[in-house]
Amino acid sequence: MNNQLFSGTGSLSRFILRRDRIRIPIWILSFVFATVATAVAFIGLYENAQERQAIAATMENPAMMAMVGPGYGLANYTSGAMMAHQMLLMTAVVVGLMSVLLVIRHTRTDEEDGRIEMVRSLPVGRLSNVAATLLVLFLVNTVLAVLTGISLYALNIESMELEGSLLYGAALGATGMIFASLTAVCAQLSHNARSAMGLSIGILLLAYIVRAIGDVGSEAVAWLSPLGWIVRSEVYVNNIWWPVLLTVGAAIIFGALAMYLNSIRDLGAGFLPARAGKVHASPLLLSPIGLAFRLQRTGFIAWAISMYVLGASYGSVMGDMESFFADVDLMQDLLVPMEGFSLVEQFVPTLMAVMTIIATIPVLMAILKMRGEEKNDRIEHILGRAVSRNRLLGSYLLISLIASFVMISLAGLGLGTVADAVMEEGFDVAMAYQAALAYLPAVWVMVGLTVLLIGWLPKLTGFIWLYLSFSFFVIYLGSLFQLPEWVEKITPFGYVSAIPLEEFDWLQATMLTAVAILLIVVGFVGYNRRDIGS
Amino acid sequence: MTILKTAGLTKKFGDFAALDGVDIEVGKGEVYGFIGPNGSGKSTTIRVLLGILKATEGHATIFGKDVWKDAVEIHKRVAYVPGDVNLWPNLTGGEVIDLFIKLRGGNNTSRREELIRRFDLDPSKKCRTYSKGNRQKVALVAALSSDADLYILDEPTSGLDPLMERVFQECVREAKAEGKSILLSSHILSEVEQLCDKVAIIRQGKIIETGTLKELRHLTGTMLLVETKEPMPGLAEVKGVRGIVQKDGALSFQVDQEELDHVVRYVSGFGIIRMESAPPTLEELFMRHYEGTGTGGVS
Ligand SMILES: Nc1ncnc2c1ncn2[C@@H]1O[C@H](COP(=O)(O)OP(=O)(O)OP(=O)(O)O)[C@@H](O)[C@H]1O
Numbered sequence: 001m002n003n004q005l006f007s008g009t010g011s012l013s014r015f016i017l018r019r020d021r022i023r024i025p026i027w028i029l030s031f032v033f034a035t036v037a038t039a040v041a042f043i044g045l046y047e048n049a050q051e052r053q054a055i056a057a058t059m060e061n062p063a064m065m066a067m068v069g070p071g072y073g074l075a076n077y078t079s080g081a082m083m084a085h086q087m088l089l090m091t092a093v094v095v096g097l098m099s100v101l102l103v104i105r106h107t108r109t110d111e112e113d114g115r116i117e118m119v120r121s122l123p124v125g126r127l128s129n130v131a132a133t134l135l136v137l138f139l140v141n142t143v144l145a146v147l148t149g150i151s152l153y154a155l156n157i158e159s160m161e162l163e164g165s166l167l168y169g170a171a172l173g174a175t176g177m178i179f180a181s182l183t184a185v186c187a188q189l190s191h192n193a194r195s196a197m198g199l200s201i202g203i204l205l206l207a208y209i210v211r212a213i214g215d216v217g218s219e220a221v222a223w224l225s226p227l228g229w230i231v232r233s234e235v236y237v238n239n240i241w242w243p244v245l246l247t248v249g250a251a252i253i254f255g256a257l258a259m260y261l262n263s264i265r266d267l268g269a270g271f272l273p274a275r276a277g278k279v280h281a282s283p284l285l286l287s288p289i290g291l292a293f294r295l296q297r298t299g300f301i302a303w304a305i306s307m308y309v310l311g312a313s314y315g316s317v318m319g320d321m322e323s324f325f326a327d328v329d330l331m332q333d334l335l336v337p338m339e340g341f342s343l344v345e346q347f348v349p350t351l352m353a354v355m356t357i358i359a360t361i362p363v364l365m366a367i368l369k370m371r372g373e374e375k376n377d378r379i380e381h382i383l384g385r386a387v388s389r390n391r392l393l394g395s396y397l398l399i400s401l402i403a404s405f406v407m408i409s410l411a412g413l414g415l416g417t418v419a420d421a422v423m424e425e426g427f428d429v430a431m432a433y434q435a436a437l438a439y440l441p442a443v444w445v446m447v448g449l450t451v452l453l454i455g456w457l458p459k460l461t462g463f464i465w466l467y468l469s470f471s472f473f474v475i476y477l478g479s480l481f482q483l484p485e486w487v488e489k490i491t492p493f494g495y496v497s498a499i500p501l502e503e504f505d506w507l508q509a510t511m512l513t514a515v516a517i518l519l520i521v522v523g524f525v526g527y528n529r530r531d532i533g534s
Numbered sequence: 535m536t537i538l539k540t541a542g543l544t545k546k547f548g549d550f551a552a553l554d555g556v557d558i559e560v561g562k563g564e565v566y567g568f569i570g571p572n573g574s575g576k577s578t579t580i581r582v583l584l585g586i587l588k589a590t591e592g593h594a595t596i597f598g599k600d601v602w603k604d605a606v607e608i609h610k611r612v613a614y615v616p617g618d619v620n621l622w623p624n625l626t627g628g629e630v631i632d633l634f635i636k637l638r639g640g641n642n643t644s645r646r647e648e649l650i651r652r653f654d655l656d657p658s659k660k661c662r663t664y665s666k667g668n669r670q671k672v673a674l675v676a677a678l679s680s681d682a683d684l685y686i687l688d689e690p691t692s693g694l695d696p697l698m699e700r701v702f703q704e705c706v707r708e709a710k711a712e713g714k715s716i717l718l719s720s721h722i723l724s725e726v727e728q729l730c731d732k733v734a735i736i737r738q739g740k741i742i743e744t745g746t747l748k749e750l751r752h753l754t755g756t757m758l759l760v761e762t763k764e765p766m767p768g769l770a771e772v773k774g775v776r777g778i779v780q781k782d783g784a785l786s787f788q789v790d791q792e793e794l795d796h797v798v799r800y801v802s803g804f805g806i807i808r809m810e811s812a813p814p815t816l817e818e819l820f821m822r823h824y825e826g827t828g829t830g831g832v833s
Pocket residue numbers: 533534547550552570571572573574575576577578579617831832833
C-alpha cells in the first residue's frame with residue numbers, strides 16, 4: 001500500500017471503533033435480536049405447512065412483491081422460506097441505513113467540524129480516513145453477517161439449515177457494505193454532511209423503489225438496484241450465493257471510487273456545483289422561520305418528490321393487482337372480500353401505514369434540525385437577538401407540522417392518482433387521500449414527543465429514531481400476521497383508523513391530537529427553562 | 535447610570551462551579567474589559583448575561599431588567615459577538631448580516647455597507663469558505679451596524695489581523711463616543727489596556743480584581759530599572775520591592791506605590807548611573823495574579 005495515501009489507517013480504524021464502542025454493538029445486537037425474534041415469531045404463528053401454504057398463495061400478488069420482493073419457494077413454503085422472503089429485504093434496508101449513518105458520521109461530519117483537518121495534520125495518509133471508515137464498516141457488516149447467520153442456525157429450526165442461515169446473514173452484511181461504499185461516494189460529492197446524508201438516504205429509497213417497480217414489472221429493471229440483487233439469492237430455498245458476492249464486489253468498486261474522488265478533491269470541498277452567493281438576503285430569509293426553512297429547503301423538496309414517487313409506485317402496483325386478482329380464482333376464495341370493498345382497497349391501509357411512517361422521517365428531521373443548530377452553537381446568534389425561545393421553537397415546530405401535511409398528502413395523492421390512472425375500474429382518489437390524512441394525528445404525536453425531548457432531554461433526542469424504527473417494525477409485522485392487539489398500541493400509528501375498511505374514528509383522532517398538543521406544551525415549558533448549548 | 539449589573543452570579547455544571555459569585559457592573563458610556571485565562575468563565579458569564587444559560591444562583595440585570603425573564607426585551611438593545619463564530623455554511627456573509635440585523639429589529643443599511651467596506655469583507659461568499667477571521671468580521675459587522683446601547687463582545691479580535699484590529703478599535707471608540715456601553719472579554723491585554731475604562735479579572739469563576747486601570751496600577755506600583763556603581767546585595771530585603779530581574783547589568787523590579795520614597799532613597803546610596811521608571815503594563819498586573827498558581831480553569 002502506498003504510504004503517502006494510507007499510512008495510519010490501522011490506528012484510525014481502531015480510533016473509530018473506540019469512538020463507537022457503544023453505538024456499533026447496539027446496532028449489531030439489535031439486528032441479531034430482531035432477526036431471531038421474528039424467526040421465533042414465525043414458527044409460533046404458523047404451526048403447520050397448511051397455514052403457511054395459505055399465506056404463500058397471497059404472496060404472488062403485486063402489492064406483496066412490491067413490498068417484500070419476488071416470491072420464491074412458494075410451492076413448498078417452509079418456515080425458512082417464509083422468514084427470508086418476508087423479512088430479508090426490510091432488514092437489509094435498515095442495515096443499509098445503519099451504514100449510511102455511520103459512514104456520514106465518520107467522513108463528512110468530521111470534516112465539516114474540522115476534525116479531519118487535525119487528523120490530516122498528523123502523519124497519516126490522504127485517504128486514510130475514508131479507508132479506515134470503510135474498513136470499519138466492512139468489519140461491522142461482516143460481524144453482523146456471521147452473528148446473524150450463526151444465531152439463525154442455532155435456533156435449530158428444521159428448514160433453516162446452516163448454509164441458508166449464513167447466506168441470510170451474508171445478504172444483510174453485503175447490503176450494509178454496498179451502502180457504506182455508496183455513502184462514502186456521496187460524502188465526496190456533497191459539500192456538507194446534511195446534503196451527503198440526504199443524498200445517501202435518497203439512493204437507499206431509490207434502490208428500494210426501483211427494485212419494487214422491477215419486481216412487479218420487469219426483471220431487468222430490478223437488476224438496476226442492489227436490493228434487487230440480494231432478494232434474488234433465494235435464501236433457504238435455492239441458496240444462490242453469487243448475487244451476494246456481486247454485491248460485495250460492487251461495494252469494493254464503489255469504495256475505490258470514493259477513495260479516488262477523495263484523492264482529487266480539496267478538504268472541505270465537494271463536486272456538486274455550488275452557486276454564486278447573494279450579497280443581500282431575500283426578505284423571505286429574514287425571520288427565524290424563514291431561516292429554519294431556508295436551511296432545509298433542498299432536503300424538504302427532495303423528500304416531497306420522493307414521497308410522491310413512493311406513493312405513485314405503490315399506486316402503479318394497484319393496476320397489476322387488479323388484473324392479478326381477476327386471474328386467480330383461488331384468491332377470490334381465499335381472501336374473502338369485505339362487504340363493499342374491492343380486494344385492492346383492502347391493501348390500502350397497509351400501504352398507507354408503511355408510507356406514512358417513512359413520511360415521518362422528514363417531519364422529525366425538520367424539528368430535530370433545531371438540535372443540530374444548537375450543537376453547532378448557532379442558536380445563540382438567534383437567541384442573542386430579539387427572538388424568544390417560544391418563537392424559535394415555534395418556527396421549527398410550524399415547519400415540521402407543514403412538512404407532515406405536505407409529505408403525507410403527496411404520498412396519499414401519489415398513490416391515489418396513479419392507481420386511478422392505471423386501474424380499469426378506476427380508483428377513489430379522495431378515499432386514498434382520506435386514508436393518508438388519517439395518519440396525521442399519529443405523526444403529530446411523534447412530533448410532540450420530539451418537542452418534549454428537545455425541551456427536557458436534549459441529549460436523548462436520537463431516541464425518537466429508535467421509537468420510529470420500532471413503530472415501523474411493529475406496524476410492518478402487524479400487516480404480515482396477526483399480532484396481539486396490544487402490541488400495535490405501543491405506537492401512535494396503532495391508533496389510526498384503517499380507511500377504507502374502518503370508519504374514521506373522530507374520538508381516537510382527537511385523543512391523539514390532544515396527546516400531541518400536551519407533549520408539545522410540556523416540551524415548550526422545558527425549553528424555556530433549560531440551558532442552551534449543553 | 536448602571537447598564538449592566540450582576541450580583542453573586544453562580545453557575546454550576548453538575549458539581550463543577552464555572553462561575554462562583556461574579557459581581558460586575560458596567561456603567562453608561564463605559565468600555566468594560568473582562569479578562570482571564572482559558573476556561574476561567576468569561577464566555578459562561580456572557581452566556582448567562584444573554585439568557586442562554588440559566589444562573590444557578592445570583593442575579594443579573596441589563597437596563598434594569600432580569601437577563602433571564604426579559605431576554606427578548608433586553609436583546610432589542612444589545613449586540614453580541616460570540617467567541618467562536620459558527621455560521622451556516624450554505625448562506626452567504628451578506629445574507630447572515632441581513633438576518634442578524636433584522637432579528638434585532640433594526641435595519642441600518644448605510645452602516646452595514648460602510649462597515650463591510652472598512653472591514654474589507656466580501657459579503658457574496660458562502661460562510662463555508664470564510665476563514666476564522668472573516669467569520670468574525672461577519673459577526674462584527676452585524677453587531678456594530680446595529681444601533682444598540684450595549685455591545686457584548688467575546689474575544690472579538692482573536693482571529694483578526696493587526697490592521698483589522700485597528701479598525702475594530704476605532705469602531706469601539708466611536709461607539710463609546712456615542713455614549714454606548716461595551717463589555718469586552720479578551721486575552722489580548724494591550725487591547726484591553728488601550729480601550730477599556732474599567733477592568734475585571736476573573737479566575738476559576740471568581741472575580742479577583744476590579745477597578746479602573748488607574749486603581750489597578752496603584753495596586754501594583756511602579757516598575758523601576760536601576761543601574762548603580764556598587765552592587766545592591768540587600769535590595770531584595772527592602773520593604774515594598776518585588777520581582778527583581780537582572781537586565782544588562784541593571785536591575786529591574788517593581789515597587790509598591792507607598793514604599794516608593796524610601797526605596798529611591800535606599801537605591802541612591804549606591805551611586806545611580808541610570809534610572810528609568812514606567813507604569814506596569816496590564817501584562818505585569820495580570821501575571822502577578824497568576825504567579826505560581828498555574829492557569830485558571832479545569833479544562
Ligand atoms: N456546558 C458546560 N458543561 C460543563 N462545563 C462547562 C460547560 N460550559 C463551560 N464549562 C466549563 O466552565 C469553565 C468556564 O468556561 P468558559 O467557556 O466560560 O471559559 P472562558 O473564560 O470563556 O475561556 P476561553 O478564554 O478559553 O474562551 C470551563 O472550565 C469549562 O470547561
